[in-house]
Amino acid sequence: MQVRRLPSGGRIDRDRPLAFRFNGKGYMGFSGDTLASALLANKVRLTARSFKYHRPRGIMGSGPEEPATLVELEGRHASANRAATTVRLEDGMAARSVNCWPSPGLDLGAVSQLFAGLIPAGFYYKTFKWPGWRLYEPAIRRAAGLAGAPDAPPQDGHFEAVHAHADVLVVGAGPAGLMAALVAGRAGCRVFLADERAEAGGSLLDRRLEIAGGPALDWVAETVAELTSMPNVMHLQDATVWAYREHNFLMVNERSPANPSIQERNWRVRAGHVILATGAIERGLVFPDNDRPGVMLASAAQAYVNRFAVKPGERAVVFANNDSAYAAAANLLASGVDVAAIADSRDAVPGHASDIAGDIPVMAGSVVTGVRGQRSVKGATVSGRDGRGASTIECDMLLHSGGWNPAVHLFSQSRGSLRYDESLATFVPDEAAQACVSVGAAAGELSLASALRTGAEAVARTTGTEMPDLPTATGESYAITPLWRVDAPGAKGRAFLDIQNDVTVDDVHLALREGYDNVEHVKRYTTGGMGFDQGKTGNINIIGTIALQKGVPLQDVGATTFRPPYTPVSFGAIGGIREESVVLPYRHTPVTRWNLDHGAFMYEAGARWRRPGYFPRGDETFQETVNRECRAVREGVGVYDGSPLGKFELKGRDVGRFLDHVYTNLMSTLEPGQCRYGFMLTEDGLILDDGVAMRLGEHRWLVSTSTAHADTVNGHMEELLQTQFPAWNVYVTTVTSQWNNATVCGPKARAVVAALGTDIGLSPEELPFMRFADGHVAGLPARVVRVSFTGELSFEINVAPRHMRELWERIMETGVPFGIEPVGSEASHVLRVEKGFLSLGHEVDGTVDAHDLGMGWIMSRKKADYVGKRSVELRRRSKAVRRELVGLLPVDKKIQIPEGAPLTPGGEKRPSEGLVTACVWSVVLNRWVALALLENGKSRHGETVHVRLKDATIAADVMEPVFYDPDGRKMRS
């Protein structure tokens, strides 16, 4: 039974009842309800337990400011830590309270209330120090017990992210925002209007006001209809503008897109002008036990009776320091709620306020000093501000209003400055930093007439259009005398500043006493304002408490920094469809399908390329597979797909001198048809990449790079050409995906290529090592390059991608009599280690130079200058100890050394003198072999060094970093 539901009124649809469950019990609500309003209609009072002390809590707000009731939604709607006041009720919804077990009524964690005095602010930091916070953090976080993340992605629908552009982005569809959107829309601007609530109207939904002589909501309906009819206006409801970034870029989280397959949509809007009509948020008052279930913001109670036709209680006491609560009290009274009294902390109540109060007793100069009832309010103790004349008034709810704070969050995110306004007793927007204007309550204009006026004015000014005639509006004036806390004698008990994080006045005092006297420090030490609600109702009371205690004006205390998001946003919405494979799609060569069909185990090979790691066969072990592939190359013939290597074609008269500048060695002397292996350095002398340059013609070159560094090398070359040598005639074209290659390697490679059929002479005389030739292979146009990354005779057959699959299959067919094997990256790794060939990321680690690698010859002495030359010379002059590349043979040849393992003197617990960069099972030596970077390694051949592991040491003999064919006869054959 919805016992607290009014028989008529409200923005709910009584013809559409919705069933839902809360903490396992079934209830009914109506379409248009939030979870909070439906719970209140069902007289569910105790809805939550607090974060730290597990105190019983109820519903305190009506929107995103809600500090107390967080729920976890289950099933189809699964999501965590949602404020009950922002959850739109849906049929079949199931929710439960977070932070209590098994239920808020019987919460075993509530024993912590007994120790409450022992856990003040900073308690955890002070207590759980030894041996380290990290040891305790998981258990404490579990005890604090906010909801967990859903364990599966949503089953129905997906998230989406879209971009939009607007001349005018209006945030908030209350009176000011609607007026602004209307003027902008009529002026023909591209308007984007977003509002966080289910329907437009803003605070007009919560109150009973009149515009143009009729109900304000009639004006809202007319305005929305006009906006809907304008093709230049995009109007979204249930859409929160949650971030205001640089260059007028804002994020909008739309939670109810019309397309049912889309769960949420995240808009990224670039706006010419931003109108911030974000309204204001009521703050609470600070008095003992101001967190009991039944203590509610006056504006929230007003919203529940007016918008949801729900009585949040039967008999209210209202406690206020300003005028706005009077209208709330009057609305409640008109809806049949008994309002016992209004306790107003001001000595003099303005006449217009007492007029609104009518027959309700107003107790001027009074404060609430205590609340009776633990799980539900039973009464309020009211006394004079001096503590005299205390009496207890029976009631089941206590409505309080500490004044209104403009929602300056987005304005502040945009780096606009704030100013403390004495007459409003709050912070208001001051200087804008971007093209935005705050209007209406967000600008501290708290009356309806001024909301309409400022909304229209802002747009008229920015668009240069005329001010329209404004509709008349019922006026209410607003006055406030700040009351930062109740300190009347007799006020005893916890007075909460931040309800969600259980931060009390005493906690802030403690922080100040302990020296945390900057508002940002107080925030972090007490965690005040760091909850899901981000202190929307309490932050300014913390600032006020600090100001009182320090005896300084609020302006000098200042506000803490507002950061996105304004309200919680689901990760799904932020990611959009950029999840899993869509974020960074894999790159494939035309052979991927063949690889998969032949059982390849695929790896990622840098730059998102997928390459075969190895091709397991039958019940081979991993090592047996790799050994088989290696032996094929060393003894017969193998083939691998080298397509992912980065490739760039350079054209122009100045390519030669440019390559001389970017490579360490001399490239300009190459003849067409020749290749050369080289290093590129960065200007600080470190190795950027290694690769092969080949001269295709007088002014045409092709440069290959390692797979992972292709983009980096491209950026490096382009930056030099565009910023340092703009006059040089060089054009760089990326051709990585325009050339694929199959590299046939091994002693029988020449025979296989010959058997494929080619018009290119393959003999060592016609096509020697480090030369290439264009022609045909297997009837396909091809370029055959004699480079070798395995140390064997190799023919890199380059073809266009459309021919690659055919080439590959022809090689595999033709190679059968020769015992050809496809080779994966594991075997390639073994083969290059046996030869002592480098791998960026293994031996080249961002500290070594060519000399350390035993490749000083690659650093041209003939060239006066090239990128990195000066820095390498400078560094080497320092004579500091260098780590140099060596080969290692583990003394026990059956022991594998983990890659990356440190070498220490004698294997003792001492600073390392190097590290093992690679260790593989060599099929030619039939043992484990390793490469390492070792201090002064070149002069230590023959020594025995030690690898230090966690619980063992491995002895290894130092040698030249080459285990196979040191003269390179095989690859040159």
Place this chain on the structure above:
Amino acid sequence: MMLIPCPFCGHRNESEFAYGGPVKPDRPEPHETGDEDWVEWLTTVPNPLGPVEERWWHVKGCGTWLTIWRDTRTHEIVEGPGDAG
């Protein structure tokens, strides 16, 4: 997300660009520069509180390396000393 003016493509989202860092003085002639001056040029990157000249690469667009002046306090793209007139 900043809006960066590309001389060829107009204003484009920052996500289309790669950051190239602040613009250093021209590369000194390596063999006519003392060690200290070389290290200074190599390692000292302008890092002012205020406008800084920096490079961006329009890598997901036209490929241009461009130069802008950005105010490090606000992300505003501002006129550089040489831009006036």
